[in-house]
Amino acid sequence: MVASSELSAPKRSRPIRAIIVLFGGMLALLLAIGLSISFGAADIQLATVWTAVFSFNPDVTAHQIIREIRLPRVLGAAMVGACFAVAGALMQGMTRNPLADSGLLGINAGAAFMLAICFALWPSLPYLYVILFSFLGAGLGAGIVYGVGSMSRGGLTPMRLVLAGAAVSALLGALSEGVALYFRIGQDLAFWYAGGVSGTKWIHLQVMSPWLLAAMIGAVILSRSITLLSLGEEVSIGLGQRTKTIKVVGMVIVLILAGAAVSVVGAVGFVGLVVPHLTRFLVGHDYRWIIPCSIVLGSLLVVLADLGARMINPPYETPIGALIALIGVPFFLYLARKGGKEI
């Protein structure tokens, strides 16, 4: 049995390494954010970036560009990366499914579908309400995938869930495209398919922040229970955990995180797959460390991807979703080949 063999191997948490990863990651993140702000159509010195942030002067054009375009963009990228990564980590821990990712399991596609409907029917709806639709859509996607998975004869195996996720994503993607064509909003929606942070505005960040903050705090509070759940449901119950409650709360957090992220960048996949695995490799199996580290590393990944997306083919932007998929796919193949035995 997998569970027993995993029990016998003690899960060593490595707090010192975790702290190094956490602070090293933050440093790298700050650097990446700085670079990202300074790089663009108009190159801006890092020093100017510094002054624009800490002593803003509305008369300087560079300061204006940074304040209104580059800063929200890069902060958006960082927040979105953290969202996807933590959502992935929570799902992998709760379901013991190494292939869990909000993109792979249809959650992102669900959110994107609801956004398409939302834009089609109420084009001028403020973002404050749009984000709620995104949450709803995330729930819809997750509901269908888990529904199909649990109705299956073979049960909810990781691979089956991914297959169901792929089909649900295909279906919801096709429906979104149909809606977009029907209401002639293809142009507005185009970036949602490919994924991009170029449209991020301060209002997005303002609306997103409280949700994110609450969800992240929730995730950190839940992290100890997630560690126990990742040992197996029976073990967790044996240790006196209320697994049902934990799973429901965890899932709500996942939906909030994924929904918020999709409403800003679109259905970007694989962040939630790659980052938690990388984190687990670096800091061990204790989710009290995995979650904070995933926040930092997830932010770093998306900020770098966004930077890369602008550097590949200037002045045009390559969709970050495509770029991240190029890293994510080989990684996914590697995990699928291992047969998904390790979590």
Place this chain on the structure above:
Amino acid sequence: MTAFNVDRVAVGYSNSLIIDELSVSIPKGEITTIIGPNGCGKSTLLKTISRILRAKNGSVILDGHDIHRLGTKEVAKKMAILPQTAEAPGGLTVFELVSYGRFPHQKGFVSLKKEDYTYIHWALDVTGLMAFKDRPIEALSGGQRQRVWIAMALAQDTEILILDEPTTYLDMAHQLDILLLLQKLNREEGRTIVMVLHDLNHASRFSDYLIAMKEGALITEGKPEKVMTCSNLQRVFQIDANLMTCPFSANPICLSYQLCQ
């Protein structure tokens, strides 16, 4: 007379040998059963005989030729195989599956000829499946399904019939039913039958020749009364058996047994 010879074969996967230097002759026109404990290489031997596995050393000689030198369709006209886990794809009728047994006799794209129908109908008849022939296979019971597979092998019209545990998953009556059918084919049609059975009493009762294996090696072979002895059973299965004579076949059968100390 021998149907075919196994000449010093060694078989195994990548780096571990399961069978090493095994030689045995299968008598023609008789029922031969391979017995032995789990993992002794019975199925591996059967798969080697039926060219599903290729021997690393040695050869299986059929009609004077190495079986791998003969074209695979040529071999299929001489021996039919019934694998242990045969599973039909959905949507086939009994007749259709049995008709696939004519594959080695067909050339390219031709539908069934008159001769093919003769064999298919004979196979359905002898297995008692005539009444079911237009039913979908999914609608049949386990015993009936096994009969369909046997009918397919019969439609192949071969001298030799090779079966890997043909009675697994069947209840007692259906097990006997299948074995009696095989016995009839052997007695009336003179077909050579080679199979693996787990049930020692069935093996002894229905076989003319037994091959006992252990850990990839041949321990003993011969007529049931020669192989089914207390000392042989001790060596092969590590059991102390209480033997008596079968009232139906006059071959030895095992009444009860316990583990050797």
Place this chain on the structure above:
Amino acid sequence: MKLSMTQAQRKVRTKNLWVLTSLVILIVIVFMISMNTGYIKLSPLEVVRTLFGLGTAQQALVLFDFRLPRIVLSILVGMGLAVSGCVLQGVTRNALADPGILGINAGAGLVVMLFISFFPSTTDTPVFMLPILAFTGAGATAAIIYVLSYKRHEGISPIRLLLTGIAVAAGISSATIILTLRLSPENYQFVATWLAGSIWGSNWKFVLSLLPWLIVLLLFVYLKANVLNVLNLGDLTAIGLGASIEKERRILLAAAVGLAGASVSVSGGIGFVGLVGPHLARQLVGARHQVLIPTAALTGALLVLVADTIGRWILQPSEIPAGIVVAIIGAPYFLYLLSRLQD
């Protein structure tokens, strides 16, 4: 003993003939409806008149230069994809195999994309190159997927094959987006439409470039019906019956890849036809490939034709790509089959 067909078998044969005839009649009906769908209406009578050269010049232009090639292409593409799926399902004994889901279409698409981006000209030679290029791309992808999902001692499990295919398809789609954007930003719209699966090459040139491939490959596969029947029984039984399984499997896979590649080169990434077509056909006529292949070809043709017609009709004057319509039908079907699949 009766030596020929019994009454019951004759009944089955009559039923099969009925199924085939009904499918042909349905295709003709949809054909007529499709003719009548679009900016300029042509009644069935006018269609027939124009076909016999009795229509007005405008009617002839609309019919022969716009509608007819597109309809013929839809039919051909549907046949190619459905038979490709039928062969893949038979050879891999995998009920969920489909050239779209397995990523073969994406591979063909990448090569076609690159070629079109490099040679956007309207000269004649490139069009006839398309099926060959698509075949190269499809073949390379199939080989990659095969190698990646093969495990020593275990062979290829249906689920792992699908997972690998889905991941490879995601990777190739991303690469397609990135590469084509690099070449010229104007191509983005074209790439997006292509990926969505629109019958884009509605022109006799494309029909001519596709036709010889389809005729040869469909005929070849049909002649291999006996072999497919036997391969479908599993390796051990197939060896027992004297089929050279490795050789036959390779040849048939190549034929399936060729069919998918050639079809996709003019239709774009239409998925699920290879899944739905053969499954419906199997429900109608059973699993004998002599009947199954023609039936699958007709159901596939009908499916794509209906999808293309709906796509053109529902949003007049703009269009929804046929691939989207097929996905909306096909994805739920995939989920249904997945829930019934046992490992």
